[in-house]
Amino acid sequence: GTLKAAPDGTNPPATQIGPKERPEPSDELNNVVALFMGDITTLGVGAAVNAANKRLRGGGGVDGAFHRAAGPELLKECEKHSGCPTGDVVMTLSFDMPCSKIIHTVGPVYHSYPKDEAERLLASCYTKSLQLAAKTGLRSIAFPALSTGIFGYPNRDGAAVALSATRQFLTGEGKGTMDKVIFTVFLDKGKDEKAYKELIPLFFPPV
């Protein structure tokens, strides 16, 4: 893409960001995708996805929330892994959390990559998380807005990448594997919420 955030940090309007062609409306797909406003660590889903860092040793933001909710055993299990490359995924047990498994994924630090590369890496986080959940037989997954916090990915662009990768998965290799794909938005002054509310109907148009 060639779109750039304006100097004041606002993103271009949604109409410039949606899918290239209007996707085929599908009730079946629309019933899978959901938006949740709140704390991802409270959800009893198959897989809850954590926005981790490369060292997998806990951190701030949603990562901190996962470690607080799961308890100290999560850090011990993460310490068995040498880390996780950007764009990749690692699955752990969920300990005290209500989800079945945690998928830790490392989104790109937005300003460390050319825009196309950041987009490719962020899409990879969503796709690999969905693949791993499906491979494990988990039929529901919840994502935070990966990379859009401390890692600085523009909210609306990040939402478009999430929805595009998810649609591609659900209509391709992952057809029929997921009952629910939940996008969670939290503490972002409504920016992620607004982005998802505008973009979901573009990527998953009403029938």
Ligand code: ADP
């Ligand atoms: P990153 O380092 O990938 O940018 P952050 O944790 O800083 O990750 O932020 C990612 C997104 O997760 C942000 O939109 C932030 O508002 C959101 N977030 C933070 N805590 C929670 C939570 N408990 N549940 C859901 N989303 C959360």
